[in-house]
Amino acid sequence: MSTTAVAAQTRVELALTLRRGESVLLTLGIPVVLLVFFSVVDVLPLPTGVTEAVDFLAPGILALAVMSTAMVSLAIATGFERSYGVLKRLGSTPLGRPALLAAKTLAVLAVEALQVVVLVAVATVLGWRPEGSALVAAGAVLLATVGFAGLGLLMAGTLRGEVTLAAANGLYLVLLLLGGMVFPLDRLPAALEAVARLLPAAALSGALDAALSAPPSVAVGPWAVLATWAVVAPALAAWRFRWE
Amino acid sequence: MSAVSVAGLVVRYGRVTAVDGVSFDAHAGEVLALLGPNGAGKTTTVETLEGYRRPDAGRVSVLGLDPIADHAELTRHVGVMLQQGGVYPGIRAREALRLFAAFYHPDHEDPDELLDRVGLASVASSTWRALSGGEQQRLSLALAVVGRPRVAFLDEPTAGVDPGGRQVVRQVVRDLAGAGTAVVLTTHELEEVERVADRVVIVDRGTVVAAGTPAELTSSGAPVEEIRFGAPAGLDTAVLAVALGAAVEEVTPGEYRVDTAPTPAAVAALTAWLAEHDLSLADLRAGRQTLEDVFLRLTGPDSHPGAR
Ligand SMILES: Nc1ncnc2c1ncn2[C@@H]1O[C@H](COP(=O)(O)OP(=O)(O)OP(=O)(O)O)[C@@H](O)[C@H]1O
Ligand SMILES: [Mg+2]
Numbered sequence: 393m394s395t396t397a398v399a400a401q402t403r404v405e406l407a408l409t410l411r412r413g414e415s416v417l418l419t420l421g422i423p424v425v426l427l428v429f430f431s432v433v434d435v436l437p438l439p440t441g442v443t444e445a446v447d448f449l450a451p452g453i454l455a456l457a458v459m460s461t462a463m464v465s466l467a468i469a470t471g472f473e474r475s476y477g478v479l480k481r482l483g484s485t486p487l488g489r490p491a492l493l494a495a496k497t498l499a500v501l502a503v504e505a506l507q508v509v510v511l512v513a514v515a516t517v518l519g520w521r522p523e524g525s526a527l528v529a530a531g532a533v534l535l536a537t538v539g540f541a542g543l544g545l546l547m548a549g550t551l552r553g554e555v556t557l558a559a560a561n562g563l564y565l566v567l568l569l570l571g572g573m574v575f576p577l578d579r580l581p582a583a584l585e586a587v588a589r590l591l592p593a594a595a596l597s598g599a600l601d602a603a604l605s606a607p608p609s610v611a612v613g614p615w616a617v618l619a620t621w622a623v624v625a626p627a628l629a630a631w632r633f634r635w636e
Numbered sequence: 637m638s639a640v641s642v643a644g645l646v647v648r649y650g651r652v653t654a655v656d657g658v659s660f661d662a663h664a665g666e667v668l669a670l671l672g673p674n675g676a677g678k679t680t681t682v683e684t685l686e687g688y689r690r691p692d693a694g695r696v697s698v699l700g701l702d703p704i705a706d707h708a709e710l711t712r713h714v715g716v717m718l719q720q721g722g723v724y725p726g727i728r729a730r731e732a733l734r735l736f737a738a739f740y741h742p743d744h745e746d747p748d749e750l751l752d753r754v755g756l757a758s759v760a761s762s763t764w765r766a767l768s769g770g771e772q773q774r775l776s777l778a779l780a781v782v783g784r785p786r787v788a789f790l791d792e793p794t795a796g797v798d799p800g801g802r803q804v805v806r807q808v809v810r811d812l813a814g815a816g817t818a819v820v821l822t823t824h825e826l827e828e829v830e831r832v833a834d835r836v837v838i839v840d841r842g843t844v845v846a847a848g849t850p851a852e853l854t855s856s857g858a859p860v861e862e863i864r865f866g867a868p869a870g871l872d873t874a875v876l877a878v879a880l881g882a883a884v885e886e887v888t889p890g891e892y893r894v895d896t897a898p899t900p901a902a903v904a905a906l907t908a909w910l911a912e913h914d915l916s917l918a919d920l921r922a923g924r925q926t927l928e929d930v931f932l933r934l935t936g937p938d939s940h941p942g943a944r
Contacts, residue, residue, distance in 0.1 A: 394739075394741065396738050396741040397738055397739045397741065399738070399825070400734070400735050400738030400739070401735065401738075404727065404735050407731070408724055408726050408727060411726055412726065466643065473724065475691075476721050476722070476723070476725060477718060477720070477721035477722040478722060478723060478724055480688070480718065480719070481716070481718055481721075481722030481723065481779075482721060483688075484686055484687070484688075484711055484716040485736065485739045485740075485783075486708075486711040486712050486739050486740060486783075487739050488708065488711075517918065567660055568678070636688070
């Protein structure tokens with residue numbers, strides 16, 4: 393794997409992502425708006441024991457941001473690259489698949505870093521005082537990114553570009569509602585809550601919430617769910633992915 | 637060793653046999669054109685050489701290697717231009733060329749100089765989506781050659797390119813061959829073949845129907861017993877036939893065929909008749925078939941007595 397090639401490919405992936413208005417809206421605009429709106433307007437139910445909306449929302453919205461980038465944005469971009477023949481064409485350059493994957497991963501992580509900076513700044517202005525361990529939180533984000541990216545690439549590599557667009561957006565909405573991101577899990581009907589806890593979205597917001605509370609903890613249930621998705625989703629994607 | 641070798645290649649899509657026993661070789665420094673009508677199997681053949689399709693029978697090799705098994709090694713030495721697409725819609729022309737140059741680092745053309753060479757310097761900051769069809773073709777060509785390939789596969793490099801652009805494409809192709817690259821290109825345009833190819837392989841319905849240099853192909857077959865000329869449409873062919881003592885037919889409006897041996901006397905009689913009637917002569921061809929004649933004879937509807 394040539395570092396020159398990976399660096400160049402990462403730069404282009406990142407530039408193209410930031411150039412797409414709809415992707416910036418999805419990865420930055422929507423999370424910021426949700427965070428500000430529901431922190432300021434008192435309409436959401438809060439989980440038991442939480443008094444300030446932003447304390448509940450901040451970890452959940454960070455989880456939403458990670459999901460938007462690693463799953464939705466990646467799926468849509470890769471799906472269209474596949475239908476435009478970009479992946480096919482890259483396949484006959486010396487770049488190689490591992491390097492392409494590395495570049496996409498680095499670009500996703502760079503966007504996530506930008507999201508974290510912006511969202512933490514906004515949440516701080518709204519009165520959030522994060523405690524706990526940034527390191528544990530970063531670990532959860534990394535693990536979740538692998539799982540989400542696996543899901544995104546699974547869609548992109550098996551469905552047509554437009555279908556990927558629809559599927560990724562649909563899944564985004566479902567996981568947003570069942571993800572403990574804006575709506576507390578314990579307010580869901582019991583059966584739905586049980587399902588939701590097995591999904592990667594709720595697992596990430598749960599893991600982030602535990603990591604960013606004092607004292608910080610590694611929430612075993614959510615981490616186990618994240619780890620499972622991080623293994624299963626990329627494996628499925630690698631198995632089913634069609635480059636043309 | 638041939639740079640590209642295809643022997644008895646068969647490729648099927650389900651029950652459709654797209655390529656049915658094609659063989660040819662291409663050598664370093666030569667431009668080989670795969671010429672054939674739509675659906676002849678040109679793209680399928682080239683994509684097999686690029687490693688995208690697996691042969692159902694026969695053997696292909698590029699630089700002595702297997703396009704699928706040795707794919708990673710071949711990518712350094714093979715330049716590819718797909719028939720369409722293959723570029724990020726949002727990428728700028730210069731950005732795309734620099735990206736591809738980085739893949740071949742450090743042995744690559746200078747992206748800015750190459751952009752200039754294909755006539756895209758003025759649209760260097762336009763995105764692919766904003767480029768015209770012909771500009772996209774030229775960028776695609778530039779991306780195929782930026783890595784200084786030893787073998788280049790160009791699928792319809794001049795499709796949708798205007799005359800000025802064609803000149804540019806031809807020059808790039810000739811320069812490439814001049815530097816020792818084996819170029820395999822596909823086209824269904826005869827003019828293109830006559831201008832750029834050293835050798836031609838005519839394919840139709842998955843099989844090779846003729847192969848050779850353009851000169852060999854046009855001088856092959858029976859001597860041509862006819863004169864063709866262009867003049868205003870709607871001439872009275874009956875009157876002309878009497879004057880020449882041979883049958884005259886208006887093949888297409890304004891294009892005529894005289895059924896006689898192309899002797900100087902016959903040509904003189906024809907031009908005299910035209911002069912006498914104060915008619916202009918747009919084109920005159922005696923005794924030599926063009927590649928178009930060969931192509932149409934070999935691939936036209938009349939060439940398949942059993943078919944349809
Ligand atoms: N993916 C595919 N699935 C099924 N059939 C295919 C596929 N690709 C090509 N074919 C068929 O194989 C035959 C050869 O196609 P191919 O694209 O190789 O022709 P071509 O010579 O490149 O034509 P053109 O000049 O139109 O580009 C055609 O009959 C086509 O319909
Ligand atoms: Mg074709």
